[in-house]
Amino acid sequence: MKRIRPLLAGLALASLAFAATAQPALRMAYVAPPPVWGPIADHYAKEVADRSNGELKVQSFGAGQLGSLPQNYAGLRTGQIDMMLADTGTLALAKGGKDFNALFAPYVFRDHAHFKAFMQSDTFRQMLAPVEKEAGFKYVGYVSDRSPRQLTTSNRKVLKPDDMKGLKVRVPETPAILEVMKGWGAAPTPVPAAELYLAMKQGLVDGQDNGFDAIAGAKYYEVQKYAMRIDYIQSGLMVLMAADKWSRLSPAQQKAMTEAVAATEKWASQMTWDVATKSIDTLKANGMEIVEPDLAAFRQAADKVITGFDGQLWSKGTIEKIRAVK
Template sequence: MIVLLALVLVFSFTVSSFANGGQEQGDKTEVVKFSTPVAPDHPNNVAALKFAEIVNAESGGRLKVEVFPANQLGNVKDVIELVMTGSVHMYMGGTSETSLFQPEFAVMDCPYLFRDYDHLMKAAESDVVQEISDKLEKNRGVKILTAQIYYGTRHLTTRDKAIYAPSDLEGMLVRAPDQPVYLEAVRAMGATPTPVAFSDLYMALKQGVVDGQENPIPTIYTYKYYEAQKYIMLTGHMRRVNVIGASSVWYNSLSEDLKKVVDKAIDEAVKLNNDLTIKQEADMLKDLKELGMEVIEPDVQAFFEAAKDVPAKFEKQWGKDTARRIAEIR
């Protein structure tokens, strides 16, 4: 009789636990996998670590964020697919890679679309980007938590020729990421775009496979492109953000107080990243000068004019008015 009563009590407790989520289940720490594509000391990854620190401290032990830098879990495209299946909870990556799953995101890589940093940040939190994000969540189950992770402003470098206007690039091979908008941007600037994998770019520059490339100043400095490039032209042709995306199933399953913790940590990560990146851009340009690079102030207006027809080439993918709506944000 005592044994039977004990079994009934255990059964009753088990049913009650499952019905209420279970005390043990509720207290269990959930490990949150967060993938970033950059080196551990890159501002983007430092920001991801700050996010993890805040969530781990303020979630009451319910969440433990683990950051995996330098594409440890796969390249951004592969990781987004893992987020879609729920195998990875969060990712940081470019709007270009995200556009492989929702094409309109590529508008954020359009050359000379943004007047300045403030315009970029306003666009990243605008209704336009929110509409695109909503489509991504509906179609792919990926929720964009922020599109304001500043990655940097892209500039042109060359091996042995200073560039002042698009006509100076005629006949020159300039490496571009193998993404349609990047290839079109380099073509509009006057050069012949040449896709080279990022991992192969340093050697391609050293061996003269390409005459030049374009990247943000911290990338040019960190990857020592100054060893193979003499000139840096401050073209500022792209102002870039990365996004932080999450599995919508995972995020939407969080309690309201945990969502607030995550959202607060995202805000803190954005601020830290953007402050660090802006400082690096200024400091590292000085370093590049000291390392022997010659800084050229080109005719930016001429490059702007050369690239003004790029949005029209992508209307089918981005939507007819998407670039215009972003350009008009004040």
Template sequence: MTTALTRRRVTGALATLCAAVALLTALPQDAAAQAKYRLRYGTAFPADHPAVLRITEAAEAIKAETGGQVDIQVFPNSQMGSEPEMFSQVRSGALDFMSTSGVNQTIVPVASINAVAFAFADYKQVWAAMDGELGAHVRAAFDKAGLHAFDKMLDNGYRNITTSGKPVNSPDDLKGLKIRVPGNPLWVSVFKGLGASPTPIQFGELYAALQTRVVDGQENPLALIQSAKLYEVQKYVARTGHIWDGHYIFMGNKKWATLPADIQASISKHFAAAAVKEREDVAILNEQAVDAMQAAGIVFTDPDKKPFRDALKAAGFYEEFKGKYGEAAWSILEKYSGPL
């Protein structure tokens, strides 16, 4: 099967899934009114993102398998509030489920260990670690913090650097560069270690910040760079793959404990299946994003990653986060990544 055919097939499948989701949300809610367990799932992903489509698909499968006892309503695009607000709601029990990669780190610091820069060479390493011992270690930390994290993470993709003035081919090209990053310590430390000037800006303000040159660059997964049209105000994409970014799905332990074992099993099974399908979808969307942005005139570069990793090591980045995560977590990470 050719790559083009695979892409068309996945794109068609996602379009069909979008239409099915729209139809289901338009149907009368008699079944929801009769459901014994009415649960809400919040996420910042947009409505057409594979993470939303696949979880919505899973919700319908759970409803069918439980004979209508469980009705999970999915609220995309931050309809239930910002990620910090949704996180607070899940912890208090006001919201049942959410997925995120960032804000949980304030309560579960080791939850960001998957984002250690240049740790994972490829997806084979990512999924071996996060579906294996490293993921289990992090989920145990979630549990101690009163949160039930589901077994399979959603894929948000490897993050890559975009710039407007010059391409990034080495750490020297980042010296003094004002680059937008999410407002969390790991991202800031990465780009400080590389000599850049990291500037936290809310994602909703990013396009305007790039357009007005408040910042000179930013970093995000390819599919998001394309879907948010950031390529309109940037010229270069450096496929650094410096951080792999994934979303945990979780629920408060107290709420999880109120669900019967058979309901828990159904939710766990279908959320895991949804995550695996979503990963496949994102891989295809990232390929399509490259094609679309190249057609729009974006210049791609593929820098050697070793100099970036060496620069971070010299700056003390790896020692800093080894200390923050602890020897046990770090030794598990290095089983998959090799010595950092």
């Protein structure tokens, strides 16, 4: 009996120590359909669990289960959610994130390599620092490339901007994209990402913009006929965490979170490009026509709109700073 008591006491102390380090599951929100971003969210969660020796667990909620993008950003600030998996351009929706509207300015990046260079640049870090503080989140890191946004329609082949007149197109509710779509002649129509398939099926919108991988993953080929390769937005996925939650993690746990991002990015970015390439064949096999439009005409029309918003949608000179990144 004397031997059992010290053993029980030791077990009790061990349990208390584990309870002190273990954390409740961190709730990570994202708005895309689970078949599109779910594999990346799951891979990241596994990396976090492995690198924290099980102390940290990430539970993801896709398809807008925890709210829209603006609601998610507000939730990070108020503590209603713990984390976000989101497109880099959505930083414009964060409190104080006005200058990030420029990331969704069509053709602001020459190509994806230019975009990746920007995400690793001092220019990006200088833009991000005040937003992190004002919006109440920690930028944990860049977790995956996204294939360039394309245009799909159910009823019209688009070769030049004039062909878009009157088209009801669902796009992200970011000012730069909305205004450029209007400049191209389209009628941008807000629809939650989780409701987009049904909206296209019912004819509430004529088309949408997403990468080839997302188009195939969400089976939009069932309700769309044409896919125009316009490559007009370059972006990626990032992981954000509520600043208060981040500050409560130990240095070792914070390291596990950031290392998990880096490990996931290597896998996810390669997977994204592989899937995007295969997705073109999937779209063709399911009856979609891949269209090669006049990119010069789209770029020229977009630049006219973007120039007019310099100093309004973002601070004057922001576009030039981004384009100067090598």
